[in-house]
Amino acid sequence: MQPFIEEFQIEAFQRDLIQWFEREQRDLPWRKDSDPYKIWVSEVMLQQTRVDTVIPYFHQFMEQFPTLESLATADEEKVLKAWEGLGYYSRVRNLHAAVKEVKERYGGKVPDSAEEFSKLKGVGPYTTGAVLSIAYGLPEPAVDGNVMRVLSRIFLVEEDIAKVKTRKIFENIVRMIISHENPSYFNQALMELGALICVPGKPACLLCPVQAHCRAFAEGRQEELPVKTKKAKVKEVSIAAAVVMDKRGRILIHKRDQEGLLANLWEFPNCEVGKEQPQKELTAFLKKEYGACVELNSPFAALEHVFSHLVWNIVVYCGTIMGDIAETDRLKLVSEQEIQQLAFPVSHQRIWKEYKQFKQEGG
Numbered sequence: 001m002q003p004f005i006e007e008f009q010i011e012a013f014q015r016d017l018i019q020w021f022e023r024e025q026r027d028l029p030w031r032k033d034s035d036p037y038k039i040w041v042s043e044v045m046l047q048q049t050r051v052d053t054v055i056p057y058f059h060q061f062m063e064q065f066p067t068l069e070s071l072a073t074a075d076e077e078k079v080l081k082a083w084e085g086l087g088y089y090s091r092v093r094n095l096h097a098a099v100k101e102v103k104e105r106y107g108g109k110v111p112d113s114a115e116e117f118s119k120l121k122g123v124g125p126y127t128t129g130a131v132l133s134i135a136y137g138l139p140e141p142a143v144d145g146n147v148m149r150v151l152s153r154i155f156l157v158e159e160d161i162a163k164v165k166t167r168k169i170f171e172n173i174v175r176m177i178i179s180h181e182n183p184s185y186f187n188q189a190l191m192e193l194g195a196l197i198c199v200p201g202k203p204a205c206l207l208c209p210v211q212a213h214c215r216a217f218a219e220g221r222q223e224e225l226p227v228k229t230k231k232a233k234v235k236e237v238s239i240a241a242a243v244v245m246d247k248r249g250r251i252l253i254h255k256r257d258q259e260g261l262l263a264n265l266w267e268f269p270n271c272e273v274g275k276e277q278p279q280k281e282l283t284a285f286l287k288k289e290y291g292a293c294v295e296l297n298s299p300f301a302a303l304e305h306v307f308s309h310l311v312w313n314i315v316v317y318c319g320t321i322m323g324d325i326a327e328t329d330r331l332k333l334v335s336e337q338e339i340q341q342l343a344f345p346v347s348h349q350r351i352w353k354e355y356k357q358f359k360q361e362g363g
Contacts, residue, residue: 008155010177013210013213017189017209018179018182018185018186018189019209020193020209021189021192022185025189026051028042029062030042030058034184036110036135037071037110038062041058041062041071041095043126044091044092044122045058047088047091049086049087051195053086054086057083057085061082061083064078064082065079068099068102068103068108068110069103069108071095072096072099072100072103072108076093079096084343084349085346085349087346089262089263089264089265089345090263091122093263093264094121094122094123095122098120098123102120110131110135112135112138114129114138125171128140129174129187130144133178133184134187135184137182137183139179139180139183140183141171141175142174143167143170143171146191146193146194146195147174147187147190148170148226149161149194149198149225149226150193151170151174152170152216153198153203153215153222153226154210155173156221156225157169157173157225157226158225161226161228162229174187174190203222203223205222234307234308234311235309236310237272237310237311237312238275238278239270239271239273239312239313239314239315240270240271240278240279240281240282240314240315240316241267241268241270241314241315241316241317241351242269242286242317242318243268243317243318243351243355244269244286244294244296244319244320245319245321246325246333250333250334250335251333251335252268252292252321252332252333253267253331253332253333253334253339254267254268254330254331254332255267255330255332261307266342266343266344268316268348268351268352269285269286269290269292270282271285279296279299282317283296290325292321293321294320295319295320295322296317296318297318297319299315299316300316300358300363301315301316301351302316303316303347303350303354305347305350312347314347314351316351318355318358318363339352
């Protein structure tokens with residue numbers, strides 16, 4: 001690859017790429033200014049999430065937490081509620097912890113050095129490069145999946161992009177070719193090119209502003225790249241969940257553990273079950289774990305919820321709590337109005353939606 005870098009027309013590539021971005025860039029809310037806090041929030045939201053999905057969440061989040069200070073001092077419950085539905089909740093928990101550190105250690109100013117910024121909780125090489133180049137104009141590489149796909153085609157890189165070590169190859173390439181005059185537009189343009197033109201499968205090469213610089217196009221190999229090994233088969237888990245009510249009409253909910261999947265989000269009581277007697281297993285679980293004696297009716301919903309590494313097949317029951325429940329800070333009986341104020345994962349938002357529909361239909 002090194003010989004090709006030496007003969008690569010770097011200045012012409014920078015010019016063609018940046019001029020295209022100036023003409024064609026999408027009108028996105030986080031591009032309105034170069035506030036490092038807003039850019040940081042947008043980059044965290046955009047991890048593993050489509051732009052169209054992020055836009056309304058970004059607006060809503062900024063209305064509630066317009067400054068780094070407002071997010072740093074916010075209650076976690078409100079932060080999780082604002083993020084509700086975006087998924088990958090560890091992102092916002094890490095962001096919340098990191099902005100608190102910025103407030104305490106750096107007087108509320110997002111660090112403008114890679115060494116300091118990259119040490120914040122949840123901040124990896126991509127976020128470091130994106131925020132520092134876009135907000136502060138530093139020539140740092142911001143290598144995500146879009147950028148790896150673009151550069152694998154332009155430089156005919158055949159290493160597996162699913163391997164962590166391959167990212168270093170692309171970071172080194174970016175360091176060699178990035179515009180020092182306008183690193184912000186250069187990095188954003190590479191990302192935009194991957195999102196709009198140099199897409200997976202069949203790239204729109206005839207519309208590409210840097211087609212003349214692309215080795216894969218010249219050799220007719222653009223659809224072969226990038227090289228990426230397939231993920232291992234996801235694990236499927238059977239779960240039984242319950243929407244159960246006490247004699248006062250309050251609904252039992254539970255707060256998940258502080259660590260692990262969907263940490264600190266509220267949920268309807270549930271457990272992993274076998275296929276033979278899920279209702280019996282769920283009843284026993286509720287008694288053992290929460291001291292709740294319940295009478296469960298037949299299931300009213302069956303949902304599939306897909307994570308990147310896991311599939312939950314959820315069967316949902318409704319029922320009645322017999323007797324009293326000893327509430328704690330992680331086990332509560334709440335009204336329907338209170339449920340609206342708490343943060344639930346998408347799977348349990350769907351359970352609630354199904355339950356309300358079931359009740360409307362006379363269930």
